[in-house]
Amino acid sequence: MTRRPRKTIVVLSGGLDSTTLLYHLLDAGHTLKALSVNYGQRHSRELRAASEICAITGVEQRVVDLSGLAAIFGHNALTDKALDVPHGDYSPKTMAVTTVPNRNMILLSIATGWAIASDFTAVAFGAHSGPYTPYPDCQPQFAAAMNAATHVCDERSIEVLAPFIHWTKADIVKRGHELGVPFELTWSCYEGGDVSCGKCSTCVDRARAFQESGLCDLT
Amino acid sequence: MTRRPRKTIVVLSGGLDSTTLLYHLLDAGHTLKALSVNYGQRHSRELRAASEICAITGVEQRVVDLSGLAAIFGHNALTDKALDVPHGDYSPKTMAVTTVPNRNMILLSIATGWAIASDFTAVAFGAHSGPYTPYPDCQPQFAAAMNAATHVCDERSIEVLAPFIHWTKADIVKRGHELGVPFELTWSCYEGGDVSCGKCSTCVDRARAFQESGLCDLT
Numbered sequence: 001m002t003r004r005p006r007k008t009i010v011v012l013s014g015g016l017d018s019t020t021l022l023y024h025l026l027d028a029g030h031t032l033k034a035l036s037v038n039y040g041q042r043h044s045r046e047l048r049a050a051s052e053i054c055a056i057t058g059v060e061q062r063v064v065d066l067s068g069l070a071a072i073f074g075h076n077a078l079t080d081k082a083l084d085v086p087h088g089d090y091s092p093k094t095m096a097v098t099t100v101p102n103r104n105m106i107l108l109s110i111a112t113g114w115a116i117a118s119d120f121t122a123v124a125f126g127a128h129s130g131p132y133t134p135y136p137d138c139q140p141q142f143a144a145a146m147n148a149a150t151h152v153c154d155e156r157s158i159e160v161l162a163p164f165i166h167w168t169k170a171d172i173v174k175r176g177h178e179l180g181v182p183f184e185l186t187w188s189c190y191e192g193g194d195v196s197c198g199k200c201s202t203c204v205d206r207a208r209a210f211q212e213s214g215l216c217d218l219t
Numbered sequence: 220m221t222r223r224p225r226k227t228i229v230v231l232s233g234g235l236d237s238t239t240l241l242y243h244l245l246d247a248g249h250t251l252k253a254l255s256v257n258y259g260q261r262h263s264r265e266l267r268a269a270s271e272i273c274a275i276t277g278v279e280q281r282v283v284d285l286s287g288l289a290a291i292f293g294h295n296a297l298t299d300k301a302l303d304v305p306h307g308d309y310s311p312k313t314m315a316v317t318t319v320p321n322r323n324m325i326l327l328s329i330a331t332g333w334a335i336a337s338d339f340t341a342v343a344f345g346a347h348s349g350p351y352t353p354y355p356d357c358q359p360q361f362a363a364a365m366n367a368a369t370h371v372c373d374e375r376s377i378e379v380l381a382p383f384i385h386w387t388k389a390d391i392v393k394r395g396h397e398l399g400v401p402f403e404l405t406w407s408c409y410e411g412g413d414v415s416c417g418k419c420s421t422c423v424d425r426a427r428a429f430q431e432s433g434l435c436d437l438t
Contacts, residue, residue, distance in 0.1 A: 146368050
């Protein structure tokens with residue numbers, strides 16, 4: 001039996017999780033392309049990080065401008081600059097104001113379209129587990145449902161890969177360290193600045209993951 | 220038991236199927252909003268038709284500019300003006316060149332995001348049956364898989380409605396006639412002109428549907 005070649009589109013934000021995912025899949029022998037999306041996020045700084053990672057690894061990247069999506073995302077701190085990005089630990093309230101509605105389904109559906117157009121076989125995203133109230137679209141049942149949908153959306157069946165879905169962010173940091181991921185190039189902060197604020201929920205979350213993994217964040 | 224109010228986002232291209240769907244759901248008592256998307260299609264004339272339908276019916280419409288998607292759709296006659304739109308009956312070859320990869324999943328995922336942001340309960344699309352090789356993303360199993368995914372993508376469960384999925388296009392024409400749909404305002408032609416060409420697959424398909432239903436197309 002010949003194995004189907006593993007040709008995968010990675011949804012790459014330029015953050016710690018998706019960057020480690022890219023290295024993880026390269027290590028597993030996948031041929032990769034990376035999809036990054038400008039959806040009107042105030043922290044578009046992450047897109048620069050994504051491009052740097054692709055330049056280093058030689059992975060073909062497309063940055064698709066979907067900033068028109070901001071028109072339907074309503075009041076959300078990630079796309080609406082009139083709202084403040086909340087600081088401190090993630091909480092249900094924090095998560096509500098930083099959730100771009102249905103972002104993962106939108107990104108996976110576009111990645112799947114690109115996979116079909118490229119004759120690729122899979123799409124991958126960096127959803128992971130954690131101690132806080134989880135985002136519904138980072139859960140195993142969401143990944144499984146999307147995997148079922150991408151198997152019937154075209155003549156060619158596309159697989160959804162989410163290898164970190166049961167991992168904590170600290171597990172991802174440890175794996176990234178093993179793989180030599182240049183964490184200092186990745187970008188997590190939700191604020192729109194050029195230097196990470198260290199205060200918003202995702203900065204706090206990242207700092208804790210490094211602390212738990214016993215590693216140092218050079219960002 | 221109180222019924223959950225039916226608040227639905229309709230994916231509205233401005234064509235015959237989605238316009239009849241809008242009238243069909245209004246007739247069934249739904250509160251509607253309409254999502255129209257510019258994804259780089261050469262027949263953007265259909266967007267004007269969609270806006271006219273919304274103006275007549277008083278349905279709130281958003282036209283989202285996702286023309287950046289054209290960058291990942293590869294060689295496709297609907298988005299790549301270097302390719303000719305095929306003429307004559309639909310066939311597997313015709314359909315391959317006019318299929319925007321994963322278009323329905325992309326549109327439904329964006330509609331679902333808007334439904335979540337609007338506290339709406341459902342999204343609807345005009346997929347239907349037909350005598351030719353069917354598009355995979357117009358099939359009942361695709362609609363069912365998307366419905367399963369939209370039930371777990373957020374705290375709020377969103378339903379996917381596809382009431383025409385077992386209907387032929389002629390059935391839709393008959394239903395539209397009953398409902399008084401202004402067919403002359405709808406737009407089907409894939410060519411980029413201001414007058415329908417009458418030759419491309421979708422024009423041929425539309426003409427046959429009117430013929431089968433015994434009605435006259437005033438377009």
